[in-house]
Amino acid sequence: MIKFCLKHLAAPVACIGLLASTLSAPLAQAADLKIGLAAEPTAMDPHYHLFTPNISLANQIYEPLVMKNPDFSMHPGLAESYRAINPTTWEFKLRKNVKFHDGTAFDANDVLFTFCRVPTVQNSPSPFTLYTKAIKEMEAPDPYTVIIKTTEPYPLLPNELATIGIISDSLIDGEKVHFSDAGCKITHKWPATEEFNSGKAAIGTGPFKFGQFTKGDRIVLKRNDAYWGKKPAWDQVIMRPITNPGSRVAALLSGDVDFIERPTTQDIPRIKADPRFKIEGAVSTRTVFLVMDQSSDKAPPGVKTADGKNPFKDVRVRKALSMAIDRRAIVDRIMGGFAKPAQQLMSKEFFGTDTSLPVLATDVAQARKLLAEAGYPDGFEMTLATPNDRYINDSQVAQAVAQMFTKIGIKTGVDAMTASTFLSRRAKHEFGIYLFGWGAQTGEMSSPLRGLVATVNKTKGWGSSNYGKFSDATIDSTLDKAMETVDDNKRRALMAEVSKRSMELMAVIPLHYEVTPWAMKASLNYKARADEFTKAEDVTPK
Template sequence: MRQSLFAAAFAALCLPATAVSAQTLRIALASEPTAVDPHYHDLTPNNALAQHIFDSLVSQDEQQKLHPSLASSWENDGKNRWTFKLRQGVKFSNGKPFTAEDVVFTFCRTLKNETKVSDSFADVTGNFASVETPDPQTLVISTTNPEPLLPNLLSALSILSAGIVEHGPISYDVAKNCGVTGPWPTVSGFNDGTLAIGTGPYKLKSYVRGSAIELERNPTYWGKAEPWASVRLLPVSNAGPRLAGLLAGDYDVIENPAARDLGRIRGDKRFGHVVTPSTRVIYLQLDVARDQSPFVKSEDGKNPLKDPRVRQAMSLAIDRDAIVKRIMDGAAEPAYQYLPTGMFGTQPNPPKLAYDPAAAKKLLAEAGYAKGFQLTVATTNDRYINDSQITQAVAQYLTQVGIKTEVDAMTRAIYFPRRAKKEFSVALGGWGSATGEAASFLRQWPPTPNEAKTIGGSNYGGYKNEQFDKVIREAITTLDDAKRAALLQEAGKLVLADNAFIPLHFESGIWAFKSDLTVAGRADQFMLAMSVKPVAK
């Protein structure tokens, strides 16, 4: 035994430097996670980071197909009752066994999260009438309204350890604090690593905002061990430095290189790349409710965005094909609805959203704004692919038809809290379907919010359409797939006709990497170390 250990140690010392360094994977991120807390903000970079450290009951693969994770199986009774059987033998990174109690605590925490942005994940758990645990490995969820997509929705909800708080017996009794006797966890406790205890393939080593996120392999992980002993996630918001770092050998993988640089990457045998169509729609959200909107100025003192003719004119003023070709360099598709054609609940042949500046000017004149008005569009400059450039192009198109438009670009850390407070008049947004159905966008953004905030949680523009509300509420509680698809198609048409949410295009995810690696591109655009593997030799 002693001899074999010595031989193994000597062999390790003799390994080439590339093999040793391959134990650390260096990834340059286009958009930095805003927190380690998996419930802080339902945001793609945050959710992607969370999947390294935490697991959910259900997982999604690269094409968003569902697979067992912390739940080994699940079934529905045809109505409101779901039963999940939990995986046995799973431990948290601190050695504590995983049980149904941890899941119940997690559900409660989404409703007791004082440091969250918006109503992240509470829209799912807010529909739970009861959660029972007949035994440590069984979870029974009864929903207030039927929820045909509950496994899909739970795939985005990271499970925490109940051991991070002081508590007595845990139960899903929100009025009685669910059995928690101490303070509820806040975002700072996750960011400093104290509370970042999960069952995922990696553990958090350090999180330094604006610098790097350091992960290390979790030795207690229940699944197959990842090939990387450690992972460094480095925020590099500008595409130029990301590509330069890859070419110089500073990074192993980069997110979203500029599409115009793909030719250079293709021509260099040292690197590979993958382009994967995504479900993320880039769109404009308009303030259609307030009589005076903060970033709109018109001669009559009113909010022109309340007029459907003005909103239609804005859509007609935008050349989507030109944005896709010139700004996105072809790595996108024009959007004529809120989810790519062919996905569940979409229109099979949506009419093209026309580019017609003359018609736009005519509609503005009919609405009483022949001389136009002034408008500021808010946008991130570090979240979506070419987000600020896209917004600048939109501003130019609107200005050409008489709507004098300026752009207010800011980091996502500033933008998202401001948007949640309804501080903008027009805002550029992006939304990827977490469920793979049209319901994802249609239940989150356009509905009039209900009291439980299970729908309409992101309706920052005050959109209200009673017919749409009726249809979408029926759609999301309909278990019959054919009926639900028809209802979702109808709901989508109603929203499109009102132009309170103006779709622009669907992003494609792009990854570039060293040629001795493979990267599985994901439709949800998650950058996961688990998607990166060494090339077999």
């Protein structure tokens, strides 16, 4: 029996393990599972895009060292145990007798190769370096031990490693890798994203193998019968991107698919009333918010002011926009109760939030007053960009917000588009203000604070999705201190302090927290996840 020490994200402990008796289980009756996806992954490359659909898919093919349970507690992955040797040094003991899908053996060199490869990924819309930049040194004293050193104490390291899928060094013919935080040197070429999309490089250790990736049509996964853990119930999983929510529900009701993500809130009562189907749901780490371009003194794209200046540079304007929004009305009337009105960038039940903050207030009169004080008594004009197929009722929420802005004198139109188009245009900084969402992959507050609010810093990997270019030195320095604080209570307090200040400055404007639903045939079981992942291996016959 292997020693087992449970690790929870809010209180790290020294080691984790797994009962040897759970490493295998009899297969269920062979069958196919058909899933309707609400958003299409942008690549099969596990390191290309820090985007929930991508990570959810990747985790089924490429496994991390440490894995997350639905409630964000941690369990063993390719590391069967780990411990903190000192505040800046971690030791990971790797699982033995694990094979990649191509039959090659997993060992420490695969881990070093993976972490060396992450910073080399080209054209990443949101890079994984957010979760690897803290690593100063990495070495393998033997084939099944990895030592990771950070410059400063970094208590969240194991949590963050749960986002990094391990790939095979067979992609570089087994070349031995020496890690360097300045950039690793290898004689081979780093595998490109296109090689993962074609399947050539899609070699992991997970419960499923690559079958097919056809953008706009389907993703096919094949069961890995040589998997080291519990075998999935399904011979084959066919994932179809059905981004129109009505079409997705129709596909379930007609039997075209067995399981769907995010049914429309309007259709949930009908699904619940049909004995052939059922709904599972959970409060997620997903926050939907607005980002304002604060990068220039000139009015950003889609914003028209009388003086030609950027209104979002003024905190009074940002606060006025927030006060114009009736979050409770959005939750009740548009989200059908499948959301919670926001106070900050994560719901209060998660680690590092400020539990004293109230729901952000609606005050139209005060909003108009703040606009006048900022020099915009007659308001201005702008276009609010939004995806229309990424989040629950996203374009409807944007339309409602636009109407609320118009009531305070800011004439607002909406530009809604598919998520793929949105991401491409956002990367080119074509939006002055836009609606988007963030799912905290670590299950705690530092994730959105570092990704969305911290000043862009490529060395640290911070601000990876801070397209508004918000910056505040106090936030950065306090967040720095929090990320080096090992004591959980002190770290929690520091992050809460940063969260409070980010709301005082209205760095971004939170709208609501999604309560994520899944709908499925009544013959299936699935435990709803706070991280919003759809993991086919966890869908089981009833």
